[in-house]
Amino acid sequence: MHITEEKGSKALPAEKQHPWHSMVPAEVMEELEVSPENGLSDEEVMARQEQYGRNVMTPKKQQSAFVRFMLQFHQPLIYILLAATVVTMFLEEYTDAIVIFAVVFVNAIIGYVQESKALEAIDALAKSMTAKAQVIRNGKKQDIDAQELVPGDIVVVQSGDKFPADVRLVKQRDLKVDESALTGESVAVEKNAEPVAPDDVLGDRLSMGFSSTMVTYGKGTGVVVATGDETEVGKIQQSISSAQDLETPLTIKIKEFSHLLLWVILGLSVVVFAVGMLRGEGIGETFMVAVALAVGAIPEGLPVAVTIMLALGVSKMAQRRAIIRKLVAVETLGSTNVICSDKTGTLTENQMTVQQIVAGSKAYFVKGLGYRPEGEILEDNQQADLGTNKALELCLKAGILCNDSSVKEKEGSWTIEGDPTEGAMVVAARKAGFKLEELEQKEPRKDTIPFESEYQYMATLHDAGDRSVIYLKGSVEAVLERSNKAMQPDGELIEVDREAIEKQVEELASEGLRVLACGMAEAPEGTTDITHDDTKSGLVFLGLQGMIDPPRQEAVEAVELCQKAGIDVKMITGDHAITASAIATQIGLTGRKENGKLVAITGRELQQIEDHDLEDVAEKTSVFARVSPDQKLRLVKALQARDKVVAMTGDGVNDGPALKQANIGIAMGITGTEVAKDAAEMVLTDDNFSSIEGAVEEGRSVFDNLTKFIVWTLPTNLGEGLIVLVAVIIGSQLPVQPVQILWVNMTTAILLGLTLAFEPKEPGIMDRPPRPSGEPILTRELIMRTLLVGVLLLIASFGLYYYEMEQGATTAQARTVATTTLVVLEAFYLFSCRSLVRPMREIGFFTNMWIYYGIAAMFLFQALFIYVPFMNTLFGSAPLDTMQVLRIFGAGVILLIIVTIEKYYRFKSNARVEKVAESAR
Template identity: 70%
Template sequence: MSVTEEKRPAITTLSSNNARDWHSLAPREALDLLQVDPKQGLTQEEVTRRQEQYGRNIMTQKKQQSALVLFLLQFHQPLIYILLLATIVTLLLGEYIDSSVIFGVVLINSVIGFIQESKALAAIDALSKSMSAKATVLRDGSKKQIDASELVPGDIVLLQSGDKFPADVRLVQARDLKVDESALTGESVAVEKHTEAVAADDVLGDRFSMGFASTVVTYGQATGLVVETGDKTEVGKIQESISSAQNLDTPLTIKIKEFSRLLLWVILGLSAAVFLVEYLRGADPADTFMLAVALAVGAIPEGLPVAVTIMLALGVSKMAKRRAIIRKLVAVETLGSTNVICSDKTGTLTQNQMTVQQIMAGGEKYTVTGLGYRPDGEIQQDEKTAELSSNQALEQCLKAGLLCNDSTVKETDGQWLIEGDPTEGALEVAARKAGFERRELEDQQPRQDAIPFESEYQYMATLHGGENPVIYLKGSVEAMLERCSQALLPSGEQGDLDKQSIETQVEQMASEGLRVLAFAMLQAGNGQSRVDHEHTSSDLVFLGLQGMIDPPRKEAMEAVALCQRAGIDVKMITGDHAVTAAAIASQIGLKGNQKNGQLVAVTGKQLQQIGDQELPDIVEKTAVFARVAPEQKLRLVKALQSRDRVVAMTGDGVNDGPALKQANIGIAMGITGTDVAKDASDMVLTDDNFSSIEGAVEEGRGVFDNLTKFIVWTLPTNLGESLILLLAVVLNSQLPMQPVQLLWVNMTTSVLLGLMLVFEPKEPGIMDRPPRPTDQPLLTTKLIMRTLLVGFLMLISSYGLFLYELDQGATLAEAQTVVTTVFVVVESFYLLNCRSLVRPIGQIGWFTNPWVYYGIGAMFLVQALFIYTPFMNMLFGSSPLDGMQLLRIIGAGALVFTIVSIEKQIRFRLAAQKRKAAPKREQLA
């Protein structure tokens, strides 16, 4: 019996209960607990047994609803109930074309919703694919390449540069190992790994003794012990989080559902009441039923879902021009209601291009202008161009950064890109800003030998020939100071090394979020052709420091300021270190808790100690979260949503998937984003730039405004139509409009008039106002009052003219045609009032939206066909009108326009006086 079989329970207990603690165990402890010899690996017999116990190294697909159920659920909405009712009503009326059109709208909306939800579920499939790979393992004492799905806990895997970790691995041996964990942790640079145990409570980004599934080895070699597979890996836990994240309704859909539910019961109630009243009067049941049907048709806003879909689609088109691709239509409106943006740091708020910003050499401090990899800028001292000839230490420090360097900067299609390590690329760019050219220097001082960077020694060294052979070194400050005995002075002479002064300068640079590298040199002997650690162990000459950072985007800083002015909180959630994150956040201008004038960053380790009850308060006050684990991002989003916040969340990595799906609107990066992030998101930025989010929010607000304008425009018509039919019932008179005429008005005016509001430009100051409160109803009290006003004006003008025409001897068909045309004309005039819900039309410009006039012209033309063509007369029961009848109808429309304009003007002036008086009250207070 093998040792593995004797200790079988220990494996099960540890793997299931202490999965988070592998990083805190020494390599030998981990090997003993999983009963494996690192030189032999598992036997095939043991692999088979463990595969039976743990299953395959794949992520379990959660059972999803069938496609049919998912499709049918799209009809489970109050507004859809109303449209289905309208479909049945028009079908009963024999209006087969109109019935088909309305049902077509329902079907199209349902298909779009079905497609969107199906795409959202693709995030989990993308996660599963991220784990499919080959793995090199040690089994039965031999190396084998197997499918990663066959791995089991206890397998010994061998990794080298370019390999993807096939499971969660405890490192047993590591040589100069660097791993790109950006997709999982958000860390902006490759992480140096080692085998030493770390603290049990260290967050994911600080578990340097571990390698995680789906991350990639960028440098070095390693031997690892598989400790978690499949669903128990960190990426597997993310899949579980994505599956459990809620699909939230948007603010608009919530309000429309509430409004539609209320409208549904009002329509059914009124129709039932009318039917009952007429039936009790002894009216013919068939006529009574048709009257109830007419009332239902008049009250149903058939054009609302069409308008919502088209307005959102146009918003998608506008946002695409501002580099934001919308994957789900409702995201357009959600952006307009957003009041918190949780943004990643690297590439979104920053350039994602390391840039040297400060240099200290020869005891003097310099600043470097210019951002990113483009070599535009200069070395300055006291805002004046620095003279290299006046400081030999500065010249040598820049040369060391350029020559002790394995990366290159190249221009491709107008873009400057780094081939190699971004840190080394930043050093070359700094040297080029001082006028150095790499090829020229390498011709003068060709490289003879090099010591590559090793984590054990924390430096790189290169030997260069030429007239004055020299060894240049770059590395950590500690490694350089330990080996230096002298410092190069500005004159070129060597002087005493003031280590304390240098350490003070390093602390200052680090407090500003700069990553600091130190540089040194050593004169080489003539004819020396190789360099090793013995040559560089002591007596080096210290040259200086270069401090670099991934600088904030200028446009992102402006966008953040604009968002904050618009009442939108911006929070940074990043996998980077707290000091760097806080420094960047301060430069960008984020607002949050401060200490000694500096923004305070809450780390992932601190979040672990904060309970769910206290978290919402802390999240509200904090602007920066650093070293955050994937599940903590999800927790932060939920904490904000518990305060009724509408949250937009950006992300690009696998780790961002759950938070992107949970957020009210998930925003993925188009350039650096993983498939998982994109599939879980509602919107994708094509330029990975925060300023594009601000632009999308602005467009979203404009779309929401226009949707509100459409609703405020269309409801008075439905109200007026319902009231005129109810009045006819109360007075026991003839119907002023036939059901088919009601349908004609509702459908044609929605398309030809209401949809022209889609093209209404954004109103001035749209980003100067706070976000719309989440508890604010779709229609405010003021808008409800205006809706009632216009609805009653439509009732009075249409029914008054109806009675007048009958009194003048007009036929019923003529009188009904007059009523139908009154609604069309009044809606046309009222459309001008609805171009702004607050400002008088003179303030927004009469001709800033010419589409309104095109729509009115088209509506009048179509209505003329309705009135004067025999075919339409036969189809809709209409009749030709004379000139005086048309004049009276236009007069009714002009009267409504005038009254509403006066009401808006009064409200606008009162609001302006209130705003003007507010500062005075504040001063008195």
């Protein structure tokens, strides 16, 4: 099914909306007015296509490139600069107008480039659907374009097919479907045509086949009950489209700061304009003074600096196998305090693995994870000797011979061809040293009873030379009821102790293991075929194999680091509650426990919880199982309602809405669907949960460096604004002109401020808790420092300006001195901003060489500003002599000494507070 521009399929009329999974097939056929043998006629198909539309999903209309570019100007501070541009043009101050508008335009271009490409999740959904479907129409089977399907069509599927729409199964034979991308179920689901309870969650609707899910085994026939937008995948698309594009903590803080600054600037500009008019000065001159105040107070370089700093963060994260699709996601990671993780393929290997075997009344542990056939079988922490336990040897042999799956190595990666559960038994046997090719030569297969859901087992007949052997594997119930003997380690046969075996099964299942049993029987020599009658009774019970999709070892370590950093990790999965709880316990999640295992809340229980109660449940619970896509979305929203900054990881179609709703969505790069990747802000190239911890660390470092930049740049804007304000109050001409202020703001932001982006991570960055979402960028202490440095800039620039005027310098020279003073003092202050609390000796004088390169480049540009005639004409500057330059540098040294003393005493004060707090703990 593909996305098109035409309208998607309509919903069924009200009288046709039913819980199809809970109805018997005959009722479904009657409601949809179709015969399973003949299907729909061509006339009925045309009528229904007219009524319901084609089997496509309605695409989401995207903003045009022009609109997205124009929205870059939709910022409060930009409005002031645009207004200043227009008025200065009207006043024929063309140089000022051009420079001001150039700054605005460059910011708009950078912001436009920064935006990620438009969301492609809906297109990806189309790619996940089949292009063809086999249907019965007019009493004949035929292949049609899946877009032409309508409700009531009879669809036939078999192994390797994808369901082209949502289908109510009418009949099936051994049908298994991989629904992991939709529900998070880690193993293929056995389907049947029997109705289920109306309130069963998506993963339990065994009578349904859902659009885009893959048939792994068997075949089935069903009737289409939903197409296009009305399929479960279509509903996910609508959830993705409706999910909010949330602002990040950084964008929220900068927006709040911008609005505050907007009103402060407007207020001061009005005051300045009023004072000028009261003094009897001309409107044009007075307005230019107000413009000077505005451009001085606005941090024009902030958007550029933020963008470039985030881009550098993206580069660092890419080196740690985390690809960032949206720049602001870099900073969001630094403030994340909850990670909601999918289980299958994210916290786990997504590879079924046999972990425990019980044979001959002895328990064995199987080492090694995933499909790689490497590992040991241990008994009491010692490598097991197969020669001492005949039952174990035959249990493993039955698992590999009575099997239609195989394990293959391709480009260093091991995969299973066939059913993952069967494949796990092949891998377990290979770990014990069995080789399928050798076994098949010694005991070639003669006949097979394939697995059927009705019988719940598979059996194979083998020629063992002087005898014929039947191997059988399947559900514990199916094998037990056919067995009357059990094998001991020495090969002796005893009566089956059903109660003891059932107890062993319960113990394995309580650990989240899926348990299969193995048995065998001898057949008369020369037997060439077998039937269910041959396996009805008289089997020898060999043992149990317990398997699970195991947790990644790296994920265990990463979860521990995240929790140490104050980040709460939650598992939200479509898998069963017992399995989810067992995995969560192994991984080390914290939360309410019963009998040593974490308590899991199921999707059915979530349905009963009202939204206002869900917030508390979501915050206190760590494991959610059998959860549907819309419930994942509810949980993310509930956590956000508690002011949590939520990161959501996932890889399936079912994770798409929650990934988009989360403050930061994290998709898996290898196993992830295109839907998940396109809905996420970050993609892990190695599918490794541990990469998230590294990305969080980088995110915190990026925010630290952004804060350092803001603390460095704001005093300049404050100082420039104060210079203009004081000049107006005392009736002086401006020490710096608007274009000179813009020169300082833009050049220093790029050449000086951006060097802070290369500051290395400070010690203990992952030992502190996440920043509270409501905490402002500037704390009270940092505001006091901003005021201190702003006043020092005012005193130095104004003082040197008046000193030069008194010494007979020209106005252009005095203004050049004032402008250069701002630049030089910012360069000296830059050293202090390398750490907001630690002295230079602790962070190292040469750990960031970019500081020195940036200062050298800035001084070179400032020399051009001072001594190049073209620059003198453009900016109203003039050459300076050596003594003037030395006085400026002297002021810079004084500023650095004062700020260093202030930081030293504040650092000592903070250290005393931390020592007292540590003693109290």
